[in-house]
Amino acid sequence: MKILWRITKIAALERSRMAGAWASLIVATILFLSIPRLIGFSIDYAISGGADEQQSTRVLVYLGAIVIGVVALRGIFNYANLYLAESVSQHVSYTIRNMLYDKLQHLSFAFHDREHTGNLMSKSTIDVEMMRMFVSMGLVRSGQITMLVIGSAVMMFLTDVELALISLSFVPVIAARAIYASTRMRKMWLQAQVEMGKLTTVLQENLAGQRVVKAFGAEEHEENKFDYQNEAVYETTYIARRAQSSNSALMQIIFWASSGVILWFGGRAVIDERITIGALAEFILYTSLLVQPMRMVGFLVNTFARAASAGQRLFEVLDAPSPVREKDDPHTLSNVHGSVSFDNVTFSYGNADAIKNVSLDVSPGQVIALMGAPGSGKTTLMSLLSRFYDVNDGAICVDGIDVREISLSSLRSNIGVVQQDVFLFSATVAENISYGHENATMDEIIQAAKTAQIHDEIVALPDGYETVIGERGVSLSGGQRQRLSIARTLAINPAILILDDSTSSVDAGTESRIQKALSEVIKGRTTFIIAHRLSSIQNAELVVVMEEGKIAEMGTPDELIVAGGLFTKVTELQYATNLNGISTTPSSVGSRGTSS
Numbered sequence: 016m017k018i019l020w021r022i023t024k025i026a027a028l029e030r031s032r033m034a035g036a037w038a039s040l041i042v043a044t045i046l047f048l049s050i051p052r053l054i055g056f057s058i059d060y061a062i063s064g065g066a067d068e069q070q071s072t073r074v075l076v077y078l079g080a081i082v083i084g085v086v087a088l089r090g091i092f093n094y095a096n097l098y099l100a101e102s103v104s105q106h107v108s109y110t111i112r113n114m115l116y117d118k119l120q121h122l123s124f125a126f127h128d129r130e131h132t133g134n135l136m137s138k139s140t141i142d143v144e145m146m147r148m149f150v151s152m153g154l155v156r157s158g159q160i161t162m163l164v165i166g167s168a169v170m171m172f173l174t175d176v177e178l179a180l181i182s183l184s185f186v187p188v189i190a191a192r193a194i195y196a197s198t199r200m201r202k203m204w205l206q207a208q209v210e211m212g213k214l215t216t217v218l219q220e221n222l223a224g225q226r227v228v229k230a231f232g233a234e235e236h237e238e239n240k241f242d243y244q245n246e247a248v249y250e251t252t253y254i255a256r257r258a259q260s261s262n263s264a265l266m267q268i269i270f271w272a273s274s275g276v277i278l279w280f281g282g283r284a285v286i287d288e289r290i291t292i293g294a295l296a297e298f299i300l301y302t303s304l305l306v307q308p309m310r311m312v313g314f315l316v317n318t319f320a321r322a323a324s325a326g327q328r329l330f331e332v333l334d335a336p337s338p339v340r341e342k343d344d345p346h347t348l349s350n351v352h353g354s355v356s357f358d359n360v361t362f363s364y365g366n367a368d369a370i371k372n373v374s375l376d377v378s379p380g381q382v383i384a385l386m387g388a389p390g391s392g393k394t395t396l397m398s399l400l401s402r403f404y405d406v407n408d409g410a411i412c413v414d415g416i417d418v419r420e421i422s423l424s425s426l427r428s429n430i431g432v433v434q435q436d437v438f439l440f441s442a443t444v445a446e447n448i449s450y451g452h453e454n455a456t457m458d459e460i461i462q463a464a465k466t467a468q469i470h471d472e473i474v475a476l477p478d479g480y481e482t483v484i485g486e487r488g489v490s491l492s493g494g495q496r497q498r499l500s501i502a503r504t505l506a507i508n509p510a511i512l513i514l515d516d517s518t519s520s521v522d523a524g525t526e527s528r529i530q531k532a533l534s535e536v537i538k539g540r541t542t543f544i545i546a547h548r549l550s551s552i553q554n555a556e557l558v559v560v561m562e563e564g565k566i567a568e569m570g571t572p573d574e575l576i577v578a579g580g581l582f583t584k585v586t587e588l589q590y591a592t593n594l595n596g597i598s599t600t601p602s603s604v605g606s607r608g609t610s611s
């Protein structure tokens with residue numbers, strides 16, 4: 016109930032149109048209710064006959080004309096009502112879609128780690144549609160049904176109390192049945208919607224991961240997975256639909272059985288001259304007036320039930336607290352120097368700590384290489400600096416200010432991240448590069464591309480910087496994508512730069528070109544380079560080696576070699592590999608360390 020009330024409050028934002036819909040609904044229903052009375056009156060008039068034949072014919076013609084007029088007027092108001100109700104409901108779905116999208120933009124990584132993309136997609140399409148149906152059908156149409164039932168009841172009681180009681184005796188039966196069905200149906204539809212969400216996830220992952228599927232020849236596995244989920248959707252929807260059908264069939268049986276009963280008792284009342292034939296006709300017409308609305312009760316109950324379950328799913332997202340929240344009066348960074356300090360930072364994604372008691376002081380403009388085995392926490396540590404997650408313990412400061420005190424937009428526009436998994440949008444190359452800096456001039460875009468060593472390749476594309484990439488566009492190689500994402504980050508000109516494994520998929524030649532260019536770029540910027548290859552860290556002044564979420568070693572490359580720990584082992588291993596000619600890049604880290 017609370018859920019439906021919340022949707023109603025959103026619809027109430029469209030006050031004037033909602034009021035218009037209701038006003039036209041009331042007028043249309045009153046006109047509708049007057050038709051049986053007019054017809055009943057005409058029948059009685061025709062049977063009893065007037066003073067003279069000519070006059071009564073004229074009156075009957077007038078009565079016929081009035082009925083036609085009333086029907087036409089009712090049609091006009093009905094149109095106004097449908098139009099206004101529809102426009103309110105469209106506006107509600109528009110508003111909810113926007114609210115959902117805005118919310119999704121501001122939920123932190125932790126939320127997206129949990130929620131499946133496909134599920135979110137089904138929420139923002141199917142569930143929003145359910146809400147729209149609720150507004151147009153539930154909020155307006157249910158009013159019409161109530162008015163028709165009450166109006167018919169009043170008209171019937173005014174004519175004959177006993178027959179009215181008999182005629183209306185089926186209404187509470189249907190209402191009780193509807194309420195019972197509603198509770199059952201709600202659970203069924205919720206289940207069906209959950210299964211549909213899962214199906215969308217399977218589909219979305221399959222489409223996004225087509226290359227992996229093909230590469231592993233996993234088509235059959237994927238087909239089975241889809242089949243299984245598709246079956247679940249079929250089953251749950253089928254069960255819900257079956258329950259819905261048997262419910263509305265039962266309602267019709269109850270209804271038509273009551274018509275027989277009215278004829279039986281009404282006929283006797285006419286014979287006893289308690290009511291006129293016109294009045295009996297009225298009763299039958301009023302009951303038939305209720306056929307359509309009563310049949311709709313089942314549908315309406317469903318609309319309510321489905322809107323309630325869809326609402327529950329949507330409000331789960333809309334109400335989801337974002338663990339990373341901005342302070343009420345956040346600090347805005349300006350003229351960032353770029354000092355960064357991690358003070359005894361501990362963080363976990365859930366169970367085990369991914370980062371344990373990490374302390375690290377970085378002075379402005381310093382270049383830090385982060386090394387360590389896969390899963391040692393390098394990416395996580397950097398995610399904490401950008402505040403994609405909040406630390407569980409300790410603090411991270413930029414220029415001496417705790418990142419939790421800084422507005423998210425100003426923090427992130429000063430920290431440029433080249434992420435490990437490159438994601439590019441289906442847009443032009445230029446648009447992708449200027450993604451974080453919408454007002455970038457073409458010169459700035461080209462400069463960023465040149466620094467990232469991708470300019471020449473962009474120019475060689477069919478439409479140069481205007482080439483559309485991604486789906487239904489030109490495909491780029493892994494290395495090109497990586498350099499494009501470097502250009503995108505450079506375009507925002509951040510004071511702090513994080514390069515997460517950014518040169519892993521480029522060849523040695525390109526890498527050394529990027530390194531050379533980077534040595535220009537990183538001047539005056541605090542730079543974190545996460546790398547596995549020693550060749551990638553030639554600019555580093557400080558090497559931090561991580562192991563299981565902790566800092567295992569830290570120092571200049573020379574110091575670390577002398578210490579003879581993990582770093583030395585990696586160095587020796589890669590050096591040996593080079594000697595065997597597998598890698599073409601020499602890894603004389605030590606000498607580079609001294610030169611920097």
Ligand SMILES: Nc1ncnc2c1ncn2[C@@H]1O[C@H](COP(=O)(O)OP(=O)(O)OP(=O)(O)O)[C@@H](O)[C@H]1O
Pocket residue numbers: 128364365369387388389390391392393394395396435
């Ligand atoms: N979104 C997440 N949810 C839960 N656990 C995560 C998440 N991301 C990473 N982890 C876990 O946290 C630990 C550190 O992962 P992280 O990605 O920081 O490692 P990494 O050092 O960057 O590794 P790699 O060199 O492979 O990129 C790992 O045990 C990983 O399984």
Ligand SMILES: [Mg+2]
Pocket residue numbers: 393394395435515
């Ligand atoms: Mg990583």
